[in-house]
Amino acid sequence: MTINSLLFILALLLTPFVLRVNKPYKKLIFLILNIIIFILSTGSLQSLIVSFLFIMIPYIYCHYFKKKWPLFIVLSLSFIYFNQYGWIFNTLRIPMLLSIQVFGLSYIVFRITDFVINYDYIDQKKRTLVNYLNYLLSFYTIICGPIMQFEEFCDSFHNAGKIPHDKNDIYRLINRIVNGYIKVMIISYFCYHVASLMFDSMRSGITLVHFVIFAIANVWYIYFNFSGYCDIVIGSGALAGLYIPENFNKPYLARDMSDFWTRQHITLTRFITNYIFTPVVKTMVNHFGVERIDLCQYVGFFIAFFIAGVWHGTTVSFIYYGIAQAIGVCLTKFYKSYMLKKLGSKKAFKAYQAKKSVYICEVICTQIFVYLSFVFIVFDFASLMF
């Protein structure tokens, strides 16, 4: 299933009418709809059985066991196996056997993680199987996110007061959905073809002009495709009274890479911060002391972005992408602490940052870094380099 498949469009059109009826059975109707879409999007019976086990085992496990780490080990290994990471299998010389696909695997893994980590703190009334399955399989967010938290999803689903009734609100949301489709189907389609053309022409040798056009088109393809997709699901979700969190906030106005990741794929940043960066850095701080927190954060950035890179795709290119992002955020931190030292006080640093010329310079530098570091995703640029 993709954003322009008939199945997805039909679901988008149908669901607002179903969910606007604020009856207790609406979550069951939504569940039936999600299950139908999930079954139709899953390739084979074998994949369907495996998907069922992959989804149900964590739910049952949480009910009976307190220790969560054995489940996370199994989840991580299953994720690597189902996604078939060539570089891991080849390095360890493990033959890739059965090809089993779990539809929406990447985002399902995030949601299961959120559910499992928070399980003991979630209100028992919310921890029902219907809520769990709707959360995991919600057709709005299964393809490409945003990554919702379990309780955020439950609260949103049961908050009928958010269903828009005002004509202007409804038109505004429809406008957002149409804009989303324009972004995905026209602008990003065009950018992808330009990037693709440049990538192909670089197979015989990388030239500066081809590289620059490729890097820019690639970044804008990612932005318009993903933000357009988010516009569609956030807009249509809101029509059905379902709050889906924003995932973009003008990322190309960011003044450094740290700022960039609070504006781009916001829900992924929130997830990585909460469940990878914070535990890693806190463990290190507990061990080495709070006074070494600055040093610990650099290790935290590399671990967090390495995992984010691996999650994004199955080739080695994605590891370069993750490491490049970590370098970008570390450079931001170095730059800030250097300037703070040089200028002598926070007040002076603030005044320096308030200058328009500084802001423009920082935005341009950030954009250049994004163009350079994003060449590793979508197209396997590493294969051209090595």
Next chain:
Amino acid sequence: MDLRAELQALFQDFFEDEDLILEDHLTAEDIEDWDSLAHIGLIATIEKKYNIKFATAEISRLKNVGELISLTKKALE
């Protein structure tokens, strides 16, 4: 000294701001230097001071200072 006053002193020391008054509704957005790294440092400092441990889920669910005070109180009980 009660817990709130102790935590207020800890916050003032951590953020180097003697005028900082702890109120329940305060969030990271209200305190200038309270970013994700400062949050980790703050939590680690509280854990060390009281010899307690917060779970990852407890930390990620904190919404404001009031919840942090309640969580610390609960951990001390």
